[in-house]
Amino acid sequence: MDYVLFVKGSGPHTIEYGHAADQPVKEVVVSRKCAEAVLRGAQVFVPGVLACSAHIEIGDTVAVSVAVEQPGSENKWSVGITRGTVLQGSPTDPYYHERSGLYIGQGITKLSRTGLFRASEGVAVEMTNRVFDLPSLHSLLEGDIFLQNLPSIITAHALDPQQGERILDMCAAPGGKTTAIAILMRDKGEVIATDRSHNKVLDIKKLVTEMDLHCITAFKLDALKAICKSNESIEFPPGHGNEETFSQTFDHSDICKSPDGNVEATTISHSDLTSEETAENKGDNGGKYLSKADIRKNIRRLRNGGGRNHSIGGRVEKSKGFSPSSFDRVLLDAPCSALGLRPRLFSGEESIESLRKHGKYQRKMFDQAVQLVRPGGVIVYSTCTINPGENEALVRYALDTYKFLSLAPQNPRIGGPGLVGRCELFDGEVVEEWLRPGEEELVQRFDPSSLLDTMGFFIAKFSVGQKDL
Numbered sequence: 001m002d003y004v005l006f007v008k009g010s011g012p013h014t015i016e017y018g019h020a021a022d023q024p025v026k027e028v029v030v031s032r033k034c035a036e037a038v039l040r041g042a043q044v045f046v047p048g049v050l051a052c053s054a055h056i057e058i059g060d061t062v063a064v065s066v067a068v069e070q071p072g073s074e075n076k077w078s079v080g081i082t083r084g085t086v087l088q089g090s091p092t093d094p095y096y097h098e099r100s101g102l103y104i105g106q107g108i109t110k111l112s113r114t115g116l117f118r119a120s121e122g123v124a125v126e127m128t129n130r131v132f133d134l135p136s137l138h139s140l141l142e143g144d145i146f147l148q149n150l151p152s153i154i155t156a157h158a159l160d161p162q163q164g165e166r167i168l169d170m171c172a173a174p175g176g177k178t179t180a181i182a183i184l185m186r187d188k189g190e191v192i193a194t195d196r197s198h199n200k201v202l203d204i205k206k207l208v209t210e211m212d213l214h215c216i217t218a219f220k221l222d223a224l225k226a227i228c229k230s231n232e233s234i235e236f237p238p239g240h241g242n243e244e245t246f247s248q249t250f251d252h253s254d255i256c257k258s259p260d261g262n263v264e265a266t267t268i269s270h271s272d273l274t275s276e277e278t279a280e281n282k283g284d285n286g287g288k289y290l291s292k293a294d295i296r297k298n299i300r301r302l303r304n305g306g307g308r309n310h311s312i313g314g315r316v317e318k319s320k321g322f323s324p325s326s327f328d329r330v331l332l333d334a335p336c337s338a339l340g341l342r343p344r345l346f347s348g349e350e351s352i353e354s355l356r357k358h359g360k361y362q363r364k365m366f367d368q369a370v371q372l373v374r375p376g377g378v379i380v381y382s383t384c385t386i387n388p389g390e391n392e393a394l395v396r397y398a399l400d401t402y403k404f405l406s407l408a409p410q411n412p413r414i415g416g417p418g419l420v421g422r423c424e425l426f427d428g429e430v431v432e433e434w435l436r437p438g439e440e441e442l443v444q445r446f447d448p449s450s451l452l453d454t455m456g457f458f459i460a461k462f463s464v465g466q467k468d469l
């Protein structure tokens with residue numbers, strides 16, 4: 001099996017914006033969430049409609065646009081329209097609202113303007129044309145194909161995993177890059193996929209099963225505590241990975257085990273119980289013995305409700321971390337401000353302070369990656385943000401802190417150069433340093449406004465020298 005690769009607008013987060021050619025005059029503006037669904041093949045449903053032109057009748061051909069956040073008062077961003085706003089009256093009309101959404105397609109209205117804002121559900125606009133028709137593949141061919149953004153595929157290739165190697169994917173869920181890595185290794189070797197979230201580890205496991213890959217093991221692990229502190233070893237169950245073929249590469253003795261056994265359903269312990277929860281667990285159960293697992297299950301139900309947690313179910317192995325220098329290659333696809341995801345680009349949810357916090361968090365994770373990779377190994381660092389504080393500034397930190405690291409060329413290289421220079425405030429204070437001349441061509445910065453037309457993304461690849469330098 002191989003990937004079906006959608007270069008444009010692929011993945012659950014991205015949509016392609018269209019241009020204003022041949023748009024009908026009457027317009028319906030929808031929320032971002034609604035627009036994403038529409039571009040995946042859905043109709044416009046009533047709750048997704050934010051605004052529309054005056055005098056819309058049933059059967060009108062309308063342009064459908066997505067509301068775009070604009071800078072508003074007090075440095076806040078907002079879509080600037082409230083549900084029910086009238087668009088495109090005459091410019092002298094006090095309610096005249098300049099078209100400010102991005103065109104995503106057109107369709108036929110199924111309700112009049114009054115109906116659109118009075119009804120609570122139903123189809124508002126039946127789409128006849130979308131600027132980008134992404135085939136609706138959800139629930140179709142499940143397990144046979146997996147959509148990936150182009151930069152994500154490039155990241156897996158940049159890591160250049162080799163058959164028989166031992167790879168760590170530190171922030172792996174839902175497993176897109178993990179599985180791409182395993183496929184590049186022809187499922188031979190060992191890929192360890194970790195994520196902090198129990199449910200997300202289940203997502204990885206589900207994907208791995210669907211893709212019938214055998215060299216991947218998924219663990220719940222906080223990437224900030226990824227170094228093993230004890231010498232306890234774990235026995236792997238038979239059939240795990242490809243030990244038979246590649247046992248000469250590494251044994252598994254460097255994986256630490258939870259003190260109470262190797263299977264953890266959640267991180268919640270008895271001491272986490274509120275008095276209410278404790279009462280429920282001690283309560284009338286018809287004399288039935290409640291095992292620790294039952295208690296945990298109850299707590300989960302109380303905390304999360306009968307949602308996703310329950311529909312998926314399953315056991316997640318919790319790792320205590322790994323020995324230093326125990327991986328050939330480490331991928332750190334770091335949690336980030338996600339300012340490269342369209343249409344989130346300018347969602348206004350981030351502040352200067354929160355962007356700085358992301359940078360600090362990523363540096364701490366990178367410190368762990370440096371310890372885990374062996375001398376002569378490779379680290380790939382990637383984010384889906386365009387914020388240089390989380391990209392070029394991380395590279396600067398890495399190269400200045402760890403003299404044994406050097407930037408390595410990436411193949412393929414289709415992204416643009418990184419940013420050289422520094423971020424300086426008006427008073428001359430240097431906030432962060434970016435790349436130095438000569439380094440920019442060694443990283444890949446995907447600019448969502450460039451002709452390549454991908455999501456915003458950043459990839460840096462480091463070669464690891466002798467650590468005692």
Ligand SMILES: C[S@@+](CC[C@H](N)C(=O)[O-])C[C@H]1O[C@@H](n2cnc3c(N)ncnc32)[C@H](O)[C@@H]1O
Pocket residue numbers: 152170171172173174175176177178194195196197200221222223224333334335336
């Ligand atoms: C950018 S996403 C990873 C996407 C994934 N690599 C893929 O290609 O499918 C970042 C992930 O980091 C995880 N994460 C955040 N903080 C973490 C931590 N301290 N330790 C481990 N994982 C963490 C999140 O749960 C999230 O799944």
